[in-house]
Amino acid sequence: xxxxxxxxxxxxxxxxxxxxSFEVGAEDxxxxxxxxxxxxxxxxxxxxxxxxxxxxxxxxxQGARITLLSMGKSFSRAVLLKAMATGVDDSLLVEGDxxxxxxxxxxxxxxxxxxxxxxxxxxxxxxxxxxxxTNSGQVGLGIAQLLGIPAVTNARKVEVSKGKVLVERxxxxxxxxxxxxxxALVTVSHEVGDLRYPALAAIKASKQLPQTVLSPGDLEVELxxxxxxxxxxxxxxxxxxxxxxVSGETLEEAGGKLAERLHADRVV
Numbered sequence: 001x002x003x004x005x006x007x008x009x010x011x012x013x014x015x016x017x018x019x020x021s022f023e024v025g026a027e028d029x030x031x032x033x034x035x036x037x038x039x040x041x042x043x044x045x046x047x048x049x050x051x052x053x054x055x056x057x058x059x060x061x062q063g064a065r066i067t068l069l070s071m072g073k074s075f076s077r078a079v080l081l082k083a084m085a086t087g088v089d090d091s092l093l094v095e096g097d098x099x100x101x102x103x104x105x106x107x108x109x110x111x112x113x114x115x116x117x118x119x120x121x122x123x124x125x126x127x128x129x130x131x132x133x134t135n136s137g138q139v140g141l142g143i144a145q146l147l148g149i150p151a152v153t154n155a156r157k158v159e160v161s162k163g164k165v166l167v168e169r170x171x172x173x174x175x176x177x178x179x180x181x182x183x184a185l186v187t188v189s190h191e192v193g194d195l196r197y198p199a200l201a202a203i204k205a206s207k208q209l210p211q212t213v214l215s216p217g218d219l220e221v222e223l224x225x226x227x228x229x230x231x232x233x234x235x236x237x238x239x240x241x242x243x244x245x246v247s248g249e250t251l252e253e254a255g256g257k258l259a260e261r262l263h264a265d266r267v268v
Contacts (some may be wrong), residue, residue: 001158002065003048003060003061003064003065003084003123003124004065004121004122005051005054005061005065005066005067005068005122005125005126006066006069006117006122006124006126006242007044007047007051007088007125007126007127008047008069008113008125008126008128008140008211009041009045009047009048009064009068009069009128010041010044010070010072010085010101010131010133011039011041011072011075011076011079011080011098011099012039012040012131012132012133013033013038013039013040013069013133014036014037014039015039015042015133016190017033017162019159021035021036022034022192024234024235025252026127027130029155029231029233029234030102030261031102031234031260032131037076038076038079039079039084040079040080040082040195041128041132042128042190043127043129043131043132043188043189043190043207044118044127044128045083045128045194045195045226046188046192046194046195047088047126047177047186047187047188047192048068048088048126048127049064049156049192049194049195049196050158050186050188051064051088051124051240052066052086052087052196053158054124054158054159054160055087056087056142056161057159059160059161060161060162060163061124061125061159061160062181064123065089065090065120066087066089066261067088067089068084068089068091069088069089069091069092069093069096069113069116069120070092071092071099071109071112071113072095073095073096073097075093075095080093080211081203081206081207082198082206083195083211084195085198086147086195086198086233087116088200088206088209089209089210090211091209091210091211092116092119092211092214093213093214094112094113094213094215094218094219095118095214095215096215096216098216099112102131102159103220103230104156105228106134106138106142106229107138107228108223108228109140109142110138110139110142110143111146111221112146112216112221114142114143114146114147115221117143117147117229118147118215120217121174122183122187123160123182123183124158124160124182124183124184124185124209125140125143125147125149125183125186126185126187127140127143127185127187127188128187128188129153129154129187129188129190130187138206139185140153140185140187141153141187144184144185147183149183149184150163150180150181150184150185151180151184151185151187152167152169152178152180152184152186152236153186154169154171154188155167155168155171155186155187155189155192156168156175156191156192157192161181161222163181163182164179164180164182165179165182166178166179167179167186170189170191170195170199201214203249218258220241222224235245246261
C-alpha cells in the first residue's frame with residue numbers, strides 16, 4: 001500500500017495587508033479585518049511544499065497520496081484550488097458557522113482536526129509551525145497528543161525512510177537530526193522553502209479533484225460549551241517615539257555625547 005500524507009492548512013487574513021486593515025474590538029476581544037482577502041497560512045504552504053517533495057523523492061514515500069485538510073467558518077475555494085493544484089490528490093474540509101477562528105482556542109481546534117483525521121488513513125501529518133494570525137504554534141502538537149503519535153517541531157527538511165520520518169529540526173544556532181517512527185506529525189518551518197507556483201492548467205484541473213465537506217456535527221465530537229482558554233484582554237500595541245538631539249561643537253564632541261547617551265539608556 002502507498003503512503004498517505006495529510007497536510008493541515010488554515011486560511012488567514014493576508015499578513016502582508018496594510019496595518020489600517022486591522023482593528024481591535026476591545027469589547028469582544030476580537031480583531032476585525034476589513035478589506036483583506038483570505039490567503040493560505042504561509043507556514044502551512046511550507047508544509048505542503050515539504051509534502052510534495054516527499055511525494056517526489058525516491059524511496060518508499062514516492063508517489064504518496066496527499067490529502068489537504070482545512071477547517072473554518074467559510075472557505076475561499078480559489079485559494080484552496082491553487083494549493084491543491086501544486087500536487088494534492090484530494091481534500092477534506094470541515095466547514096460550519098460556529099467555526100470562527102477567533103472564537104476557537106487551540107485545544108478546541110486541535111480536537112476537531114484530530115477527529116477529522118481519524119476518518120482518514122495516514123502515515124504522516126504535516127502542519128505549519130504556527131499560524132500567521134495567532135502565532136500560537138499549539139495546534140500541531142495538540143493534534144499529535146490527541147492522536148497519540150510522536151511529533152517533531154520546526155522542520156527545515158523532512159524525509160521518510162524505513163518506516164520512519166527523519167527531520168532536520170531548526171535550532172537557534174543550527175539544526176539537529178531527529179528520527180521518529182510512523183505514523184507521526186511534523187510541524188514545518190519556513191526554512192523548507194516557499195510553495196511552488198502551479199500552472200494555470202493544473203489550477204483548472206484541480207476543480208475535478210475529490211473533495212469531501214463535513215460539518216462539525218459529522219465529527220461526533222463533544223466539545224465544552226466554552227473553550228479552556230479565556231481571552232481576558234486584547235489591545236493594539238502602543239507605539240511611543242522619543243527623539244533626542246545630540247549636538248556638539250565638533251564631530252568628536254557630538255560622537256562622545258551620543259555614546260554617553262546610548263550607554264546611559266543601556267542601548268550599548
